[in-house]
Amino acid sequence: MADTDDSKITGLLGRDFKRSLAAGNLNLCMTVRYSRTIEIAQVTRLAGYDALYCDLEHSALTIDQVSQISMAAAMSGIVPLVRVPCHGHHYISRVLDGGAHGVVVPHVDTVDEAKACVDACRYPPMGGRSLTGLGPLAGQSVGTTDAYRLINENTVLIVMLESPEAIKNADAIAAVEGVDMLLIGTNDLCMEMGIPGQLDSDQVRDAYQTTADACKKHGKALGIGGIKEGPMLDAIYAMGGRFIMGRVDGVLMSMAATTEVKTLRKLGS
Template sequence: MPAPENRFKAALRAGRTQIGCWAGFADPYATEVLSTANFDWLVIDGEHAPNDLQTIMHQLQVLDGKQSHAVVRLPVGNEWLIKQVLDAGAQTVLVPLVETGEQAAFLARAMRYPPQGIRGAGAALARASRFSAIPDYIATANDQVCLLVQVETARGLGNLDAILATDGIDGVFIGPADLAADMGHPGDAGHPDVQDTIRSALARIAASDKAAGILATDDATAQTYHGWGAQFLAVGIDVMLLARAARTAMELWTDRLGAE
């Protein structure tokens, strides 16, 4: 029996647009609720949300068999963190702040078992192998892992061609907020210079054999990014969706009571 098919990776290779959302509550209950929206992919965020290996694993468990494919974002590009989340059952990993082709190549090797990579072959006790119930897991897992790298600095964009030429990279994700800060416009991803840079980067990625990805937190921007070539597109963050809905409800009643 081989490793399970990575449906998200297959969709990217087929050129299909994948719509996703950020899961930032670090709680399996909230992630399970989010999965009922049937997004194509959900980011279990280990960089800016209070997740650890246990909470990531619990969210992977509730997403088993769901329409929404789990994408685990790590805090840093580290081989042992990659090994841990893959063993916990993740098939797709998003790594922030990738700036060189050499860094991208190292991450690609960290995702894979030898001889293609350096992933430790301890699958016998791993959730990924169904605790040894998938006898061919090690022999077949390399084909089903998916690596997405975030390019979010001027240095990274300067090395974008080298990153795109790296084997083992499935997609390149542009990080608007960090890019804006690095370009001298912190908190202003909508600045014309930042938007021009994003448009150029998405076009370059889309013209390669890699998929282009990005996050937008409003619909107009999401549509713009899709038109610029984004194939895997996150259209919201669960924490922000809840906060907006709650504030809107309270503002509505504050206005009503103030009018009495």
């Protein structure tokens, strides 16, 4: 029996994020690769995103930098996620200890790999994560037992399916307790399928449908990566995709800068 009134605990953004997804709400996430300081958290909030994720797989960001950004995002009311570069405790536990409220794990192809991810990000008895400070619960009146239970329940684990093998195993991966979302990395999936860049192909649609069916069956969320617009995005939304991995911060800056330059160049023409 819990001694803590969970409804009075604040700072568990993962809880609100999971509830929002379960309610069928659309959740948008900015990808951070180029920003190095905490101001990006405010930009993300003011733009209207629900989450940001710092990408340690495809950037030169350090754990120190993503920890600072994660803590700033949490204080801004934005769910801080971090994509780790590989599987394993040595990255997953460190980014969670540093302030992330969830992790995105790339290239999860099998049930065993999904279970290893759960083990890395959940405290006993759900997993094998090493005990540390109370993270998002710091400074609140909550007992140790309840604290680790709450963190276990509200830490977000997103596994990425990026190969035909992963899609084949989607149902079994979705059945793994402790996995919250299956997120398809569409660009890598297309490469693995031998159809690079063909994001609107029937193979991609079929892969999403297979994964969507698995998510519905096991009560997991479906995430969309690499598709930002067009009929395919509409189709995946209709399948139940409610988490969209948005554009990279540097790309968004470039798009805005290009638009401004085109506008200003019209002066005197």
